Amino acid sequence: MAIRAPKGTKDIFPDQIHKWQYIEKKFAEICDRYGFKEVRTPIFEHTELFQRGVGDTTDIVQKEMYTFKDFGGRSITLRPEGTSPVCRAFLEHNYYADVQPSKYYYSAPCFRYEKPQAGRLRAFNQFGIETFGTDDMISDAEIIALGYDFITEMGIDEILLKINSVGCPECRPKHREALREFLKPHYDELCDTCKQRYETNPMRILDCKSEICQGIVEDAPMMVDYLCDNCKVAFEELEKNLGAFGIEYVVDPRIVRGLDYYTKTAFEFVTTKIGAQGTVCGGGRYDYLMDEIGDRHVPGVGFGMGKERILMLMEANDVKFPEPLKTEIFIAHVGDNAKLYSLNLLRRLRAAGYRAEVDALARNIKGQFKYANRLNAKYTVVIGDDEIESGILTVKDMEKSEQFEVKREDLLDLIKR
RNA sequence: GUGGGUAUCGUCAAGUGGUUAAGACACAGGGUUGUGGCUCCUGUAUACGUGGGUUCGACUCCCACUACCCACCCCA
Numbered sequence: 186m187a188i189r190a191p192k193g194t195k196d197i198f199p200d201q202i203h204k205w206q207y208i209e210k211k212f213a214e215i216c217d218r219y220g221f222k223e224v225r226t227p228i229f230e231h232t233e234l235f236q237r238g239v240g241d242t243t244d245i246v247q248k249e250m251y252t253f254k255d256f257g258g259r260s261i262t263l264r265p266e267g268t269s270p271v272c273r274a275f276l277e278h279n280y281y282a283d284v285q286p287s288k289y290y291y292s293a294p295c296f297r298y299e300k301p302q303a304g305r306l307r308a309f310n311q312f313g314i315e316t317f318g319t320d321d322m323i324s325d326a327e328i329i330a331l332g333y334d335f336i337t338e339m340g341i342d343e344i345l346l347k348i349n350s351v352g353c354p355e356c357r358p359k360h361r362e363a364l365r366e367f368l369k370p371h372y373d374e375l376c377d378t379c380k381q382r383y384e385t386n387p388m389r390i391l392d393c394k395s396e397i398c399q400g401i402v403e404d405a406p407m408m409v410d411y412l413c414d415n416c417k418v419a420f421e422e423l424e425k426n427l428g429a430f431g432i433e434y435v436v437d438p439r440i441v442r443g444l445d446y447y448t449k450t451a452f453e454f455v456t457t458k459i460g461a462q463g464t465v466c467g468g469g470r471y472d473y474l475m476d477e478i479g480d481r482h483v484p485g486v487g488f489g490m491g492k493e494r495i496l497m498l499m500e501a502n503d504v505k506f507p508e509p510l511k512t513e514i515f516i517a518h519v520g521d522n523a524k525l526y527s528l529n530l531l532r533r534l535r536a537a538g539y540r541a542e543v544d545a546l547a548r549n550i551k552g553q554f555k556y557a558n559r560l561n562a563k564y565t566v567v568i569g570d571d572e573i574e575s576g577i578l579t580v581k582d583m584e585k586s587e588q589f590e591v592k593r594e595d596l597l598d599l600i601k602r
Numbered sequence: 603g604u605g606g607g608u609a610u611c612g613u614c615a616a617g618u619g620g621u622u623a624a625g626a627c628a629c630a631g632g633g634u635u636g637u638g639g640c641u642c643c644u645g646u647a648u649a650c651g652u653g654g655g656u657u658c659g660a661c662u663c664c665c666a667c668u669a670c671c672c673a674c675c676c677c678a
Contacts, residue, residue: 189669244676248603266678295678300603302672311678378675443677453678464678491678519636552631554638562638569636583638 193299193307195493203509204496209292212312212335219331221290221314226270228294232260237477238269240445242385249297263296266444267313267489268471269478275317276479285318292492304462304494312495313468315487320472322419325450325486326426332466332488333432336454339495340504344465347437348427348452350420351388352408354473360411361387371401391439407438419449446471450486459497466490513540515557519550519569527568530593537597557583566596 190196197205213223232252239245251263264270271289280287291313299305314331316324329346336344352360364387368375372383375390379398382389391402412420427434434452442451451469459465468488475483499506514534518527527543534541542560544553550567557565565581572578578596581588 192669249676297677299676300674301670302674305677309678313678461673462677467678489678494678517637549631550636551638553636556638558638565637567636571636579637581637586638588637 191307193301193305195306195308199509204499204506205492207506208339208492208495208499211338212290212292215331215335215338216290216314219288219314219327221288221331224271224274224289224291225293226264226274226291229261229263230270230273232262234269234273234478235262235265238272238446238474239266243443243445245297245444249299251296251298264293265295265297267291267293267295267311268315268444268446268485268487269474271313271315272317272475272483272485273478276475276481276483281318281481281483286324287317288314289317290314302462303460304491304497306493310492312490312492313487315485317475317483317485320419320470320484322422322426322450325423325470326430326432328468328486328488329427329434329452330430330432332454332468332490335490336466336495336498339499341456341495341498341502343458344454344456344498346432346434346452346454347440348423348434348450349437349440350409350412350416350423350449351441351447351451351469352412352416353448356411356413356416357388357408360406360408363406363411364388364390367405368401374401388441389443392441402439409436409438416449423450442467442469446474446477448472452488456498458501459494462494464491465494465498510540511561511563512542512557513563514542515553515560515562515565516541516543517550517553517557517565517567518543519567522570522573523568526573530566530568530596534597539597 216223232250235250236246241247245265250265253261255261271291275281275287275289292310293313294308294310296308298307301307314328316328329348333346351357365383368383368387368390372380374397375383376393376398379390379393382393388408390398391405391407393399393402409420424436440451440453447469449470449472453464453467455463456465457463466488468486470484470486472484473482474485475481516527516531516534518524531541531543542557542562544556546552546556548556554565562583565583567579567581576593577590578593579588580591580596
């Protein structure tokens with residue numbers, strides 16, 4: 186039995202890779218414009234980082250992590266998300282002592298043990314950005330603006346930005362109690378998972394997909410109505426800042442993030458064009474994450490964006506990606522002397538910066554031309570005994586289908602034009 | 603973890619109880635001796651997911667399993 190790639194993983198070949206390289210380049214560019222610098226952290230971390238950072242009760246930690254013991258007996262986990270590792274690294278290397286705020290971006294694979302479906306893999310790729318060291322809503326708006334601009338610049342439309350405030354440790358408990366009070370008389374009508382949520386995290390019931398729960402929840406107390414003064418002011422500030430940036434959004438009181446660390450700002454960019462996994466980018470503020478994983482209070486805000494989902498959306502939008510680069514000059518050769526002469530020429534052309542290619546399948550001349558055509562070569566030069574002797578090379582312009590002669594020394598100049 | 607769908611050459615795809623299991627694309631060679639894209643010809647493939655069963659006979663019917671896709675859940 187041949188070995189296959191593990192469930193929920195994808196191989197990417199050259200016919201697709203140019204798309205990935207394109208969005209990666211564009212993301213790096215926009216981050217540069219916005220002042221975010223790249224960080225790279227290990228692909229695995231101590232399991233404890235995610236238990237404390239993402240939260241022990243989340244689905245991610247409870248049933249989706251790739252966790253194993255290494256040969257030294259340490260519990261190691263493949264990163265399921267990007268924020269906690271960046272926070273860990275930031276604290277570990279004392280960058281809070283640098284000029285604040287600190288703005289970082291990353292582009293990294295993440296791993297979650299899930300049942301694969303459209304837009305959801307076990308090994309997937311994310312872009313992310315984080316701003317540390319300020320709780321000013323300018324940063325939240327800036328993070329959202331970057332996401333908005335990137336998505337737009339990638340040629341994606343019909344995307345909706347939803348924002349909400351999930352409160353803070355001061356106001357959240359009050360809302361939670363109000364919610365429980367409200368739901369109590371309806372407890373028996375709730376779906377099974379929501380009965381559990383009632384105990385563990387009643388806020389999640391607000392975004393249950395079950396129609397029955399939706400109906401019950403319709404007039405439920407919303408977090409936005411229970412925000413403490415501090416959170417309330419912050420949310421208003423965020424709205425003003427987004428307005429100043431000219432960014433359209435809707436306030437959706439029901440969006441709740443599945444990671445425990447979020448406070449105040451929560452947002453997502455959603456679409457219905459790529460199947461059920463509509464969240465292309467999601468994020469928010471996490472003012473107490475650093476307290477959880479370190480011993481220092483540093484506020485933060487950021488987002489994660491699924492590269493696969495961005496790509497799916499771009500394809501749904503019929504975005505034209507830049508064409509992959511084609512061979513510039515193909516060297517067709519006939520005979521053993523010509524082969525060696527061609528190899529020598531090939532190396533010089535490549536050294537001079539050209540995308541040059543030869544046949545390595547011992548094809549006859551006709552086959553070599555067919556091959557050159559398949560490679561979409563701009564020029565094909567033919568090398569045989571005559572050419573070696575005279576130093577005059579025959580070059581064919583494959584697009585114009587014209588042929589002309591040129592001295593070997595002039596070959597490089599010719600192609601430059 | 604729970605549902606639904608699919609499974610025939612490298613790819614797409616006919617075939618629904620008895621066929622040498624089509625065809626197309628792709629790949630390779632050729633159409634006068636060193637020239638592509640179009641066209642024509644030729645060539646190559648131990649292709650019916652795996653294991654059982656029903657039947658004189660199964661790619662075709664039944665069962666199980668596996669893989670992939672999609673949905674729930676959750677999220678990027």
